[in-house]
Amino acid sequence: MTGRSENLTELGLLPRLKVLGRCLSVGCPRCGRRPIAGLFSFQTRCPGCDLLIDKGNGFLLGALPISYVVFIFIWLFPISAAWFVKQIPYPVAFGLIAAGAVVIPLLVYNYCKMISLGIYYFFMLAELNETAKKDLSDES
Numbered sequence: 624m625t626g627r628s629e630n631l632t633e634l635g636l637l638p639r640l641k642v643l644g645r646c647l648s649v650g651c652p653r654c655g656r657r658p659i660a661g662l663f664s665f666q667t668r669c670p671g672c673d674l675l676i677d678k679g680n681g682f683l684l685g686a687l688p689i690s691y692v693v694f695i696f697i698w699l700f701p702i703s704a705a706w707f708v709k710q711i712p713y714p715v716a717f718g719l720i721a722a723g724a725v726v727i728p729l730l731v732y733n734y735c736k737m738i739s740l741g742i743y744y745f746f747m748l749a750e751l752n753e754t755a756k757k758d759l760s761d762e763s
């Protein structure tokens with residue numbers, strides 16, 4: 624237990640925030656090369672440092688709940704509020720929400736994958752360092 628906490632102290636908060644910032648700006652968590660994700664494209668490996676971005680087997684499954692949360696805050700709540708204060712009739716609000724429930728998650732999904740990746744490496748920064756060392760030793 625002490626070894627683990629010492630390791631986290633060595634890695635520090637600033638590198639974690641840097642990695643999170645890279646992911647939130649659609650860059651590679653290791654080298655920062657961007658864009659890793661576009662509206663309809665997502666790189667599975669970084670072209671800059673060859674980091675495996677999508678490890679498969681549901682590695683980026685966190686993007687699903689994140690996209691639902693984004694949908695709720697940018698679409699469901701505002702339209703529900705507009706209906707609640709009687710600015711738009713119920714059928715219009717229902718239609719907008721139903722259409723948004725399909726379209727919004729599709730539009731934000733790749734970005735939500737990057738958020739999920741950033742959260743993963745925020746907590747698992749050591750793994751990012753370990754794979755960098757392994758890749759370097761593979762090259763030599």
Ligand SMILES: [Zn+2]
Binds near residue numbers: 652654655669673
């Ligand atoms: Zn990279």
